[in-house]
Amino acid sequence: MSIAIRNIHKRFGKFHALNNINLDVPTGELVALLGPSGCGKTTLLRIIAGLEAADEGSILFHGSDATSRDVREREVGFVFQHYALFRHMTVFENVAFGLRVRPRKTRPSEAEIHRRVHALLELVQLDWLAGRYPPQLSGGQRQRIALARALAVEPKVLLLDEPFGALDAKVRKDLRRWLRRLHDELHITSVFVTHDQEEALEVADRIVVMNQGNIEQIGSPQEVYDKPASPFVYKFLGNVNQFHGRVHAGKAHIDTLALDIDGHHETDNTPAHAFVRPHDIEVLRERGTQPAFSAVVNYINAIGPLVRIELQRQDNQSIVEAELTRERFRELALQQGEAVYIQPRNVRVFLDVPN
Amino acid sequence: MSSTVSNLGHYQAKVARSRATSEPAWIRWSLIAIALAFLSLFLFIPLAAVFTEALRKGFETYIAALVEPDALSAIKLTVIAAVISVPLNLVFGVAAAWAIAKFDFKGKSVLITLIDLPFAVSPVIAGLIYVLIFGLQGWFGEWLIDHDYKVIFAIPGIVLATVFVTFPFVARELIPLMQAQGKEEEEAALVLGASGWQILWRVTLPNIKWGLLYGVILTNARAMGEFGAVSVVSGHIRGLTNTMPLHVEILYNEYNYAAAFAVASLLAFLALVTLALKTFIEWQSARSARTNEQSSEE
Numbered sequence: 072m073s074i075a076i077r078n079i080h081k082r083f084g085k086f087h088a089l090n091n092i093n094l095d096v097p098t099g100e101l102v103a104l105l106g107p108s109g110c111g112k113t114t115l116l117r118i119i120a121g122l123e124a125a126d127e128g129s130i131l132f133h134g135s136d137a138t139s140r141d142v143r144e145r146e147v148g149f150v151f152q153h154y155a156l157f158r159h160m161t162v163f164e165n166v167a168f169g170l171r172v173r174p175r176k177t178r179p180s181e182a183e184i185h186r187r188v189h190a191l192l193e194l195v196q197l198d199w200l201a202g203r204y205p206p207q208l209s210g211g212q213r214q215r216i217a218l219a220r221a222l223a224v225e226p227k228v229l230l231l232d233e234p235f236g237a238l239d240a241k242v243r244k245d246l247r248r249w250l251r252r253l254h255d256e257l258h259i260t261s262v263f264v265t266h267d268q269e270e271a272l273e274v275a276d277r278i279v280v281m282n283q284g285n286i287e288q289i290g291s292p293q294e295v296y297d298k299p300a301s302p303f304v305y306k307f308l309g310n311v312n313q314f315h316g317r318v319h320a321g322k323a324h325i326d327t328l329a330l331d332i333d334g335h336h337e338t339d340n341t342p343a344h345a346f347v348r349p350h351d352i353e354v355l356r357e358r359g360t361q362p363a364f365s366a367v368v369n370y371i372n373a374i375g376p377l378v379r380i381e382l383q384r385q386d387n388q389s390i391v392e393a394e395l396t397r398e399r400f401r402e403l404a405l406q407q408g409e410a411v412y413i414q415p416r417n418v419r420v421f422l423d424v425p426n
Numbered sequence: 427m428s429s430t431v432s433n434l435g436h437y438q439a440k441v442a443r444s445r446a447t448s449e450p451a452w453i454r455w456s457l458i459a460i461a462l463a464f465l466s467l468f469l470f471i472p473l474a475a476v477f478t479e480a481l482r483k484g485f486e487t488y489i490a491a492l493v494e495p496d497a498l499s500a501i502k503l504t505v506i507a508a509v510i511s512v513p514l515n516l517v518f519g520v521a522a523a524w525a526i527a528k529f530d531f532k533g534k535s536v537l538i539t540l541i542d543l544p545f546a547v548s549p550v551i552a553g554l555i556y557v558l559i560f561g562l563q564g565w566f567g568e569w570l571i572d573h574d575y576k577v578i579f580a581i582p583g584i585v586l587a588t589v590f591v592t593f594p595f596v597a598r599e600l601i602p603l604m605q606a607q608g609k610e611e612e613e614a615a616l617v618l619g620a621s622g623w624q625i626l627w628r629v630t631l632p633n634i635k636w637g638l639l640y641g642v643i644l645t646n647a648r649a650m651g652e653f654g655a656v657s658v659v660s661g662h663i664r665g666l667t668n669t670m671p672l673h674v675e676i677l678y679n680e681y682n683y684a685a686a687f688a689v690a691s692l693l694a695f696l697a698l699v700t701l702a703l704k705t706f707i708e709w710q711s712a713r714s715a716r717t718n719e720q721s722s723e724e
Binding site: 120122142143147148149151153155156157158159168169172173220221223224 | 610611614616617621
């Protein structure tokens with residue numbers, strides 16, 4: 072089932088939690104709402120579920136208006152951040168709950184409930200825990216039971232609020248791959264909320280980057296990472312070096328350097344911010360033909376596949392981060408305190424918009 | 427499971443008593459001595475006195491004082507007051523705690539303050555309020571007389587006063603508990619399609635059962651032991667509007683010490699049963715909380 076979100080506004084007192092949100096989630100897609108805490112992503116998810124009411128705007132499920140539809144009739148599955156399992160019920164009863172509370176006419180028989188609950192517990196690979204109580208499970212197990220419980224009512228839409236937020240790093244990684252596989256199996260339209268960009272980039276078909284109640288960018292993981300639409304997205308997705316300068320006739324002037332950039336040929340001496348990813352900072356021992364800053368190696372972190380280097384520019388003492396492959400790092404044989412040249416590539420500029 | 431729990435408790439006790447974190451022996455022993463002396467003076471000696479005085483003139487006199495018609499009627503009235511006020515305040519307490527803990531609405535803090543009112547106000551004033559409203563010279567006095575209803579100096583007044591003074595116990599017990607539990611489980615049930623009643627019976631009540639029972643026991647203890655408010659509205663008519671605490675007072679004023687202490691011993695016994703139940707409930711809820719915590723650490 073597709074979801075369409077039209078002109079949603081939500082205020083809490085004077086705080087504008089959501090500011091004219093428009094979003095389409097096609098059937099079967101797995102979408103991540105990504106943003107820092109307080110950006111409105113959870114509020115949006117709860118409005119889709121019907122747990123919260125929008126002040127203005129409408130929600131359409133499969134083209135029909137569901138704005139005033141009761142939570143119980145929206146056919147959504149919701150997985151809460153802290154799982155919200157019923158602590159006094161066994162795992163089996165937790166999963167069976169959605170079936171047992173149905174009116175007698177539509178309630179499945181006891182045998183059918185048993186069959187379906189066990190099928191779901193097998194799907195989440197936890198059938199052997201059916202008789203346990205939620206407090207006796209690990210975080211990852213609780214998360215999967217919460218998912219099984221949400222799926223038991225055969226929802227048309229699955230909504231997950233920070234599904235891996237409370238888990239440790241290793242479990243989180245396993246679970247998000249598992250969720251991705253599960254989604255590929257079931258093809259249920261899913262929206263999940265996260266503040267972890269790595270998680271969103273790895274799991275989602277599409278990412279909706281949110282900030283302060285607004286949508287900053289909607290796109291595939293590749294798009295939002297490679298072509299961020301705003302300075303916020305640039306800073307939020309991955310590490311980035313930020314330079315302040317001016318743009319004039321197709322060149323970015325950062326202090327003493329004039330760097331080539333795409334477009335902006337007509338721009339006339341406008342203040343701007345320039346962004347360069349750490350892996351787009353070339354570190355050289357000799358000054359090349361391209362413009363470069365001279366800098367000193369402050370700190371080297373050679374753990375993992377990439378070597379992270381913190382450099383300090385000699386002209387204004389600002390810090391620049393660079394990432395090198397291990398091969399390149401060996402070639403250069405850099406030492407702490409050495410003087411080098413750094414050459415930014417793929418510079419992306421955003422003109423300062425006068426407020 | 428239970429053996430692991432007790433082992434854990436044992437282990438923690440050992441850690442707690444390690445030398446680095448404990449006070450010198452003389453401080454520990456003098457604190458214990460002070461506490462014991464205080465408890466004996468104010469609790470154990472009076473409690474023992476009640477039972478010795480009650481039995482001073484022999485067991486037969488003791489029983490006679492309890493089965494005497496006026497005493498029986500007082501016991502009956504006390505039970506009636508408790509049987510009516512406990513369920514009323516149970517329903518009200520759950521409803522109020524549910525509203526306060528799970529919803530946001532205007533005037534919430536006013537409601538919380540109102541619930542606390544019976545704690546803040548002297549019980550005598552509580553009784554007086556009902557006399558002013560329903561008494562002969564009160565707002566509804568004439569209307570009540572015209573229609574031949576008796577509230578003040580009758581059982582309805584006693585029940586009203588009892589309900590008033592026991593009003594906060596259940597709600598006060600449940601509000602912090604329900605606030606701590608949050609509303610995620612209720613929301614989960616809602617999304618899964620449960621109706622309001624189903625959520626109450628299947629999700630909310632099972633989660634608060636120990637706190638609720640605790641509140642009910644406190645309410646009951648207060649309902650049976652209330653003196654001030656009931657004294658004002660009762661009129662002290664022997665065999666008709668005397669509750670147990672009032673009956674004790676009357677007997678005592680008549681220098682009938684043995685009988686007074688005999689009835690008082692019943693109230694004291696009730697207090698002991700209440701304490702035992704309360705301890706049991708605290709033990710039970712602590713045990714379930716500990717099982718939860720311990721197993722979640724696996």
